[in-house]
Amino acid sequence: MAHIPSPESFDAVVVGAGPAGSAAALALARAGRSVVVVERGPFPGSKNVYGGVVYARVLDDVIPNWWEQVPVQRWVVRRSTMVMTGSQALTVDIRTQAWGQPPYNGMTVYRADFDSWLADQAVEAGASLVTSTVATGLLRDGTGCVTGVRTDRPGGDLTAKLVIACDGVNSFLAKEAGLLPKAEAAHHTLGVKEVLALPADVIEDRFGLAPGEGLDIEMIGCTRGIPGGGFLYTNRDTVNVGVVVSVAGLAGSGIRPEDLIADLKEHPAVAPWLRGATVKEYSAHLIPEGGYDAMPALAADGFLVAGDAAGMTLAAGIWLEGVNFAIGAGLAAGEAASAAIARGDVSAGGLAGYRKSLEAGFVLQDHKRLRGAPHLVLSDRMQRQYTHLICDLAEQVFTVTNPQPKPGIIKLLRRTARRHGIRWRDLVRDGIETARVFR
Amino acid sequence: MGFAGGIWSETGSRRPGCSGESPGVPVKDRPDRWAGPSFEDRMATVEFRVGARAHIVVDSDVCRSCTTKACVTACPANLFAPTSDGGILFNYEQCFECGTCYLVCNSEGAIEWSYPDGGEGVVFRHG
Numbered sequence: 001m002a003h004i005p006s007p008e009s010f011d012a013v014v015v016g017a018g019p020a021g022s023a024a025a026l027a028l029a030r031a032g033r034s035v036v037v038v039e040r041g042p043f044p045g046s047k048n049v050y051g052g053v054v055y056a057r058v059l060d061d062v063i064p065n066w067w068e069q070v071p072v073q074r075w076v077v078r079r080s081t082m083v084m085t086g087s088q089a090l091t092v093d094i095r096t097q098a099w100g101q102p103p104y105n106g107m108t109v110y111r112a113d114f115d116s117w118l119a120d121q122a123v124e125a126g127a128s129l130v131t132s133t134v135a136t137g138l139l140r141d142g143t144g145c146v147t148g149v150r151t152d153r154p155g156g157d158l159t160a161k162l163v164i165a166c167d168g169v170n171s172f173l174a175k176e177a178g179l180l181p182k183a184e185a186a187h188h189t190l191g192v193k194e195v196l197a198l199p200a201d202v203i204e205d206r207f208g209l210a211p212g213e214g215l216d217i218e219m220i221g222c223t224r225g226i227p228g229g230g231f232l233y234t235n236r237d238t239v240n241v242g243v244v245v246s247v248a249g250l251a252g253s254g255i256r257p258e259d260l261i262a263d264l265k266e267h268p269a270v271a272p273w274l275r276g277a278t279v280k281e282y283s284a285h286l287i288p289e290g291g292y293d294a295m296p297a298l299a300a301d302g303f304l305v306a307g308d309a310a311g312m313t314l315a316a317g318i319w320l321e322g323v324n325f326a327i328g329a330g331l332a333a334g335e336a337a338s339a340a341i342a343r344g345d346v347s348a349g350g351l352a353g354y355r356k357s358l359e360a361g362f363v364l365q366d367h368k369r370l371r372g373a374p375h376l377v378l379s380d381r382m383q384r385q386y387t388h389l390i391c392d393l394a395e396q397v398f399t400v401t402n403p404q405p406k407p408g409i410i411k412l413l414r415r416t417a418r419r420h421g422i423r424w425r426d427l428v429r430d431g432i433e434t435a436r437v438f439r
Numbered sequence: 440m441g442f443a444g445g446i447w448s449e450t451g452s453r454r455p456g457c458s459g460e461s462p463g464v465p466v467k468d469r470p471d472r473w474a475g476p477s478f479e480d481r482m483a484t485v486e487f488r489v490g491a492r493a494h495i496v497v498d499s500d501v502c503r504s505c506t507t508k509a510c511v512t513a514c515p516a517n518l519f520a521p522t523s524d525g526g527i528l529f530n531y532e533q534c535f536e537c538g539t540c541y542l543v544c545n546s547e548g549a550i551e552w553s554y555p556d557g558g559e560g561v562v563f564r565h566g
Contacts, residue, residue: 040554040555040557040558041558041560041562042488042558042562045563045566046561046562046563046566047536047560047561047563047566048563048566049563049566050566110564110565110566111563111566112563112564112565112566131557131558132557132558133557133558134554134555134556134557151557152556152557153557169538170538172553172554183541183542183544184542185542185543188542190513190515190537190539192515194481195565235565238565240565247513247539247542247543248543250512250513250539250543251507251509251512251513251543252509253512254512255512256512256513256517257513257515258478258481258515279476279480279481279484280484280565281484281485281563281564281565281566282481282482282484282485283485283535283563283565283566284515284516284535284537284539285535285537285566286537286538286539286542
């Protein structure tokens with residue numbers, strides 16, 4: 001857009017036209033509030049990268065039959081979890097046709113398409129979208145209450161009754177507001193991925209899919225011992241392959257991120273799927289994986305924070321979700337902001353309905369329930385020892401050793417655990433911990 | 440003192456350490472052992488709208504006391520290269536804007552990182 005739209009002052013400024021920001025703007029606009037969304041990229045989604053699946057159930061009440069208009073790549077009907085070592089892979093694979101028909105479950109998308117579509121919904125509801133504009137800082141009144149943002153356009157101050165920061169994982173606004181620490185490697189992972197071009201029919205043949213159906217694979221044990229994992233998912237005519245690794249672990253390893261992708265692409269379980277594929281785009285993005293315990297305060301006077309800016313990505317091992325949490329939080333932020341404006345109290349106390357709303361729904365209930373998961377999943381035993389234990393055990397169970405008789409699975413487990421230096425009490429303790437975390 | 444970005448493009452190279460004018464030691468040449476693109480070709484798949492202002496600023500004086508130089512290996516765009524005098528040479532032009540560099544930096548103030556100006560920087564089409 002060429003200029004900042006009038007009016008000069010809005011009910012709300014939303015920073016960032018990702019899923020959280022567009023959802024917040026949508027909720028505000030539908031409530032009749034004037035709202036402007038400031039996006040630093042040339043179009044929504046242009047700065048965004050994700051790891052594979054959007055679960056859009058959260059949109060059911062907001063955009064009825066959203067699946068009829070959403071820019072989908074493939075509907076995910078297969079979800080696999082792969083436990084890997086350098087030469088082994090054990091896969092748990094669920095396929096269900098229920099996920100391939102309305103109301104669907106998960107879908108693969110390109111963020112440039114999906115985020116633009118969601119932003120369009122907000123604009124159609126009456127929100128203003130200003131792209132190619134950076135919100136460079138917060139405006140405050142004499143009491144410290146946030147009253148708008150400074151932008152990098154000449155004379156580009158935007159004033160409002162409140163600001164909703166949906167400015168992503170590096171959220172400079174949440175940092176300026178004192179809600180987030182300036183730099184915290186411990187709670188972040190780095191995702192790097194390649195978008196690999198293959199013809200649609202080749203993808204369908206290799207992954208056992210019908211046209212329109214998609215596959216999502218999450219992997220553990222493929223990151224040279226750096227805490228993290230890998231992923232592979234299908235779009236219409238691309239396969240996306242990447243890894244997500246602890247930033248601190250990566251920094252300490254001296255290993256380059258693209259070498260981890262190269263490892264994964266060369267793995268004997270993965271390489272045949274990718275034969276002949278060419279790289280269409282390489283990308284990287286940080287992910288806030290600290291979970292519930294690393295989340296900042298969600299409100300200050302005249303200020304709310306949602307989505308990755310508030311560390312709301314759920315990285316709980318078997319569940320890896322983010323876009324749906326951002327949408328859920330954005331909707332709640334928009335609704336709470338609108339209610340606060342109606343009451344004439346945009347103080348942190350007046351905006352407390354936001355957190356209450358999140359606590360009543362999946363965003364904070366899932367995060368709270370799974371608060372121990374990020375630590376558990378990224379733990380050294382889970383990452384290094386148990387991957388080997390599981391793969392070796394499965395290999396031995398299915399290796400026929402005739403003329404020797406079968407040794408029995410408990411004996412095999414004991415023998416394999418010993419070989420990998422795994423103590424029974426750790427195994428039991430981690431089993432209990434896993435049961436507790438995922439209860 | 441920090442180097443402004445873009446100095447590699449003057450010599451036609453995008454790879455740290457490849458510039459003949461660079462005072463730095465060459466980055467270890469990674470054998471491209473996989474059936475895939477070279478790092479340059481990989482980066483050429485990404486659209487960058489390069490702005491005039493460097494959104495990364497590195498204070499090489501601070502870097503000289505750094506023992507890890509984790510930014511050199513952790514940056515997914517390979518934008519940082521150690522120099523022979525212990526400093527850091529960097530390029531801002533092909534930045535993914537991920538923020539890894541300042542998170543792994545162990546010295547306060549060595550890497551100043553902000554967003555490129557509006558509309559500039561990386562444009563992901565398939566993110």
